[in-house]
Each structure stands twice: as structure tokens, then as C-alpha cells.
Amino acid sequence: MTVSTRVAVFSLGGTIAMAPSAGGGVTPALTAGDLLAAVPGLEALHVELEMHDFRQLPGASLSFTDLVELASAIRHAVDRGIDGVVVTQGTDTIEETAYALDLMYGGQPPVVVTGAMRNPAMAGADGPANLLAAIRTAASGEARGLGCLVVFNDQVHAARWVRKTHTSSPAAFVSPNYGPVGHVIEGRISVPLRFDRGPVVTPDPRSAVRVGLHTVALGDDGGTALAIGDRADGLVVAAMGVGHVPADMVPALSELAERIPVVLASRIGAGPVHESTYGFNGSERDLLARGLISSGYLDALKARVLLHLMLASSETRTQITETFALASGRSKSPVRLP
Structure with missing residues (x-):
């Protein structure tokens, strides 16, 4: 690293930025400058840091509007010659916000999201260590070209x-x-696995898209999914196993798929939705034949983020299906060795 390496730090609040409040508990209070001041050994990195107090919210209160505006601010920073970006925020939504930023960012300088599980008032607070590691990663050539991490x-x-x-x-x-x-x-960054970048989407910041998420459970008859779908522009179904639902639920999903994009994900959390292993009523083969869109390896939360941003970009059903095949790893391997 050289003195010329420049990293922009955007603070959004969250546990990493919380302090005890008069009413009890902790709430977002610390600025980006406060966070950086608590990081030991930061000067030794010889990185020029640019601080932005972008939001002061708990992670659960961040919105797609916040993320669209943040993605724009990140692009402007990169256009000004920033070598890397760090975003600090609450952990409640990191798995969603990081993926949303990844989808809206096509640049080469890395965007690194981090936070803390233990607030600064607790023994063993992990925020400073995570922030130091994030800055190291953002300033490292090892992370260049990998999108959002x-x-x-x-x-x-x-x-x-x-x-x-x-x-x-x-x-x-x-x-x-x-x-x-x-x-x-x-203190060294090692990224031995390289992977193909996903699609880049450009949502309309004025869009008021609403995407529902329904988790399938024992005895589900589809009534709740229908109620959600009636008030949504798209729906993600977190199905059982490799993409299964009760037979009683099939008519509801079939009806919804004729009206809005319905994405079939798994509630398991690991492994992909299958395509052709099972053939019973309510199996993955049956549902995909009825027009549902496979999420592949994308879990239900990530699938909802992608569907939301694609609908906000006014993409067609065909474009949505093709993009899910790309983003989920079904059209080509998502991971490759250098």
C-alpha cells in the first residue's frame, strides 16, 4: 500500500455505531470519525481516508431508497478516483444490502461492507477489528474487480x-x-478464489415496487401466498427442500405465476433449487413447468433483492428469468480459480 491509496468510508449506523441511550439500551450515535478514531493501528496502513456520515439508522430500518442513493454516492466516489470503499452498517440486513450494492455496482475498486455484533460499550467489541480488516481489504489490489464483499x-x-x-x-x-x-x-489480504461478477441492474430511484416473501410450512394451502401476491408486484417463495410445496398450494402458485413473477427458492439456506429430480404435484419440476422462476443457489432473501431491483428497472419476465439464471450460477459456474 502507498500513501496515495484512498478509501472512502460510508457510515450508515448500526451496532458498530451505537452507544448507550438515556432511555435504556443502545442506539446509533457514533459518526464515521468516531468509528475510525477507535481503530488501533490505522495510521500504519498509510491509507488516506475520506469519511461520509451517510445515515444514522439501525440496520433493520435501512430501505431500498437508502441503498439506491448509497450506490450513486459510491459511483461518484469511484469516479473521483477513490481506490476502495468501506460501508459500515447494522448486521440485521448486511446479507441483503451487500448483495443489493453488488447488483448496482459495476466498478473495479472494491466495495467492502462490515459492522459489529458487539456494540462499543460491550467487552470484546468487534467493530474496530472488523473495520480495520475492511479498510485493509478495500485498499488491497487483491479485492479489485470482485464487486461488493x-x-x-x-x-x-x-x-x-x-x-x-x-x-x-x-x-x-x-x-x-x-x-x-x-x-x-x-495484516495481509489473501483472496485465492476468484469468481465471475453477477449482473448489474439500474433501478429507477422513483420506483415503488413491492416484492413479497412467503416461507412455505407444513400444511400450507396457498391462501397466505395469494394474499401476499395480491398486494405485490412479485413474489419469492421459500419452498421446502430442493423446491417443493404441498400439493394443495399448487393452484395458488400457478395462478400467481400467470399474473406476477414468482421466484422459487429454498428455505433451507444451503444448496440449490433443483430442476428435474422430482416429478410429483408440487415438486420443483412441476412448479417450474407452471412458470415459476428458479433462484438456483440464491437464497430467498437474495432472490427477493434481485427480483425487487429488476422490477424497479422495468425488466421483462424473460429478462428476469435470464438474469436469475446468470446470478444464481445456473448459466455458468459462479466460482473459478485464478
């Missing part, structure tokens, strides 16, 4: 695959299907 617990994850799998552990973020693409070890 999530750095937590000294692991580097692709935004497309990362998931939050624990409510409170500092090791909450994992990538079930492919594992981390790299690590931060003794």
Missing part, C-alpha cells in the same frame, strides 16, 4: 453468498455454499 471476523465473503447465521456470535457471517473467498491474516 463482506468482511467479518477476518474472513472475506462474496456478497452474493454470505448469510448471517447466528443472532449474536462474532462469527455470525458465513457463506454456506462456497465458504469465504479470502482471509485477512497478519
Whole structure:
């Protein structure tokens, strides 16, 4: 790294930026400058940091509008010659926001999202270590060209695959299907796995798209899915296993698929939706033949993000189907060795 390396830090709030409040509990209060001041050894990186207090919200309160505006601000920073970007935010929505940013960003400088599971008032707060690792990653040539990444617990994850799998552990973020693409070890960034970039979408910032998410459960008859679909522009169905629903639910999904895009995902959290293994009523083969769109390896939350942004971009059903095949890894392998 050289003195000329420039990294923009956008703070959105979240646990990493929280402090005790007079009413009890912790709330977002710290600025980007406050966060950076708490990171030991930052000066030794010789990185020029540009601070932006973009939002001051808990992760659960971030919206697609916030993300569209953030993606625009990131593009402007890159156009000004920034070498890398770090985004700090609440962990509740990182697996969704990071993927949304990845879909809206086509640049070469890395965008690295991080946060904290333990707030600054707790013993063993992990925010400073995560922020230091994120800045190292954003300033590193190793991460260039990989789009948006999530750095937590000294692991580097692709935004497309990362998931939050624990409510409170500092090791909450994992990538079930492919594992981390790299690590931060003794201050060095190692990203031995390279992967194909996904599609880039350009949503209309004025769009008021609404995409529903329904998780299929024992005895589901489709009534709830129909109720959601009646008020939505698109629907993601988190089905059982490799893409199965109860037979009683099939008529409802078939009806919805004729009116709006319905994406078939799995509620499991790892492994892809299958295409042709099972042939019973309500199987993946049956549902795909009825017009549902496979999410492939994308989990239901990621599938909802992609569908939302594509509908907000006024894409056709054919374009949506083709983009899901690309983004989910079904049209070509999502991971390749350097």
C-alpha cells in the first residue's frame, strides 16, 4: 500500500455505531470519525481516508431508497478516483444490502461492507477489528474487480453468498455454499478464489415496487401466498427442500405465476433449487413447468433483492428469468480459480 491509496468510508449506523441511550439500551450515535478514531493501528496502513456520515439508522430500518442513493454516492466516489470503499452498517440486513450494492455496482475498486455484533460499550467489541480488516481489504489490489464483499471476523465473503447465521456470535457471517473467498491474516489480504461478477441492474430511484416473501410450512394451502401476491408486484417463495410445496398450494402458485413473477427458492439456506429430480404435484419440476422462476443457489432473501431491483428497472419476465439464471450460477459456474 502507498500513501496515495484512498478509501472512502460510508457510515450508515448500526451496532458498530451505537452507544448507550438515556432511555435504556443502545442506539446509533457514533459518526464515521468516531468509528475510525477507535481503530488501533490505522495510521500504519498509510491509507488516506475520506469519511461520509451517510445515515444514522439501525440496520433493520435501512430501505431500498437508502441503498439506491448509497450506490450513486459510491459511483461518484469511484469516479473521483477513490481506490476502495468501506460501508459500515447494522448486521440485521448486511446479507441483503451487500448483495443489493453488488447488483448496482459495476466498478473495479472494491466495495467492502462490515459492522459489529458487539456494540462499543460491550467487552470484546468487534467493530474496530472488523473495520480495520475492511479498510485493509478495500485498499488491497487483491479485492479489485470482485464487486461488493463482506468482511467479518477476518474472513472475506462474496456478497452474493454470505448469510448471517447466528443472532449474536462474532462469527455470525458465513457463506454456506462456497465458504469465504479470502482471509485477512497478519495484516495481509489473501483472496485465492476468484469468481465471475453477477449482473448489474439500474433501478429507477422513483420506483415503488413491492416484492413479497412467503416461507412455505407444513400444511400450507396457498391462501397466505395469494394474499401476499395480491398486494405485490412479485413474489419469492421459500419452498421446502430442493423446491417443493404441498400439493394443495399448487393452484395458488400457478395462478400467481400467470399474473406476477414468482421466484422459487429454498428455505433451507444451503444448496440449490433443483430442476428435474422430482416429478410429483408440487415438486420443483412441476412448479417450474407452471412458470415459476428458479433462484438456483440464491437464497430467498437474495432472490427477493434481485427480483425487487429488476422490477424497479422495468425488466421483462424473460429478462428476469435470464438474469436469475446468470446470478444464481445456473448459466455458468459462479466460482473459478485464478
